[in-house]
Amino acid sequence: MQQIHLALFLFPGYHLGAWRLPDAVPELDLGIEHYVRAAELAEEAKLDALFFEDQAAVRRSNDILAGDTYGAANPRSIHFDPTMLLPALAMRTSRLGLAATSTTTFNDPFNLARRFSTLDHISNGRAGWNLVTSFNEDEAQNFGLDAHVQHAARYERASEFVDVVTGLWDGWDPDAIVRDKESGTYFDVEKMRFLQHEGEHFRVRGPLTTGRSPQGRPVVFQAGASEPGRELAARTADVVFTLQSDPTASRAFRDDIRARAERFGRDPEHVKVLVGMTPIVGDTDELAHDLADEMMALIPDDLALANLGPLAGGVDFRQFDPDAPVPELPESNAGKSHREAIMSVSRDQGLSTIETARYFAEGSYRKVIGSPATIADTMQEWSEAGACDGFLAVPTHFPTGVEAFTRKVVPELQRRGLHRTEYTGRHLRDHLGVRRYA
Incomplete structure (x- = not known):
């Protein structure tokens, strides 16, 4: 039976009302x-990975600076730099994969490659990088720009960026660092x-100062619905996230990738x-829908409308x-996937x-x-229809939303033979069944 891959997406304030629950x-x-x-x-639930999103800007900063605080205090704006969080986790x-978002638009490839190689060493082969080009227009103003880099240009940069990163990760053979006390040889220069x-955007000498990391390369995640996004994902990503609400459309997306x-x-x-x-779990279907209604009632309409604007490139939905x-x-x-998702969900x-x-406020x-x-039924139906290889589960709140998924939904999948009950490998690439690098 086909196993369902599961990653847990932990993003504070993701549901704009759930954080207000008692x-x-x-x-x-x-x-x-x-x-x-x-x-x-x-890890107790034997998930593939814990995943963190990142945006390097408080949302709607232009409106705040102009004195318009309409919907500005978005709880999704407050969070750590996830790459600093992962070493602690x-x-x-000992087995759980640990993945974080880091943008190609406002980073340099050497620093990013070194950072994730270090994370792979610290975690003994469990690191993952979520490659994004950033869709939040406000981020540009934190990096010396008045406006965001054009969509096509930032994907051109990202394509070269990931080639540099993977080239740096491949800069050492696995056995290059020998530390031979007798001969006095610390590393074999022939294997470095x-x-x-x-290139057009970067000049990078290399190599990294970390040697070859345990996985060879940390796992590369990506989400992109546009034409350049799909091309980049298909060429470089091990895992592709997608916004899909219909299994037929999702299968078409998977087949295309x-x-x-x-x-x-x-x-x-x-x-x-x-x-x-986004799983909203109750002991019964009725209780789950009651919880969904309760959380929805905690989202002010002005915040919901304000939240939708940046997703569509600054459209004022008022x-x-x-x-x-x-x-x-x-x-x-802005990003293309959210614009298309907003229109398709409404339609x-x-x-x-x-x-x-x-x-979208949820x-x-x-x-x-x-x-x-019921939730396991839906996940099984999508999996058996070939609509996906698994799910990125985004609980509405902590701790009970996380507990409900990991301690109630996952055991139901395990009882059906759809998810592992024990880890069989040590690396994130083992969990996902993606290419191994020597």
């Missing part, structure tokens, strides 16, 4: 002890290579597609009739503008509401 701990955002507990729960876990990359990967000379079985889902469907949205320099589910805003991914058995 049993929620909003201090997760800057509380290392809470992150440690979440990692322990994920590595010391409290200078990259000497000279796998076909592109094969065109690049890659084994399509080594590219895993994970669908984002200008639309709140009770009418979302109109055709203009192309923007396919018959939602008005305000209902669509509330939908998180961008598909909501699966019900008992553990």
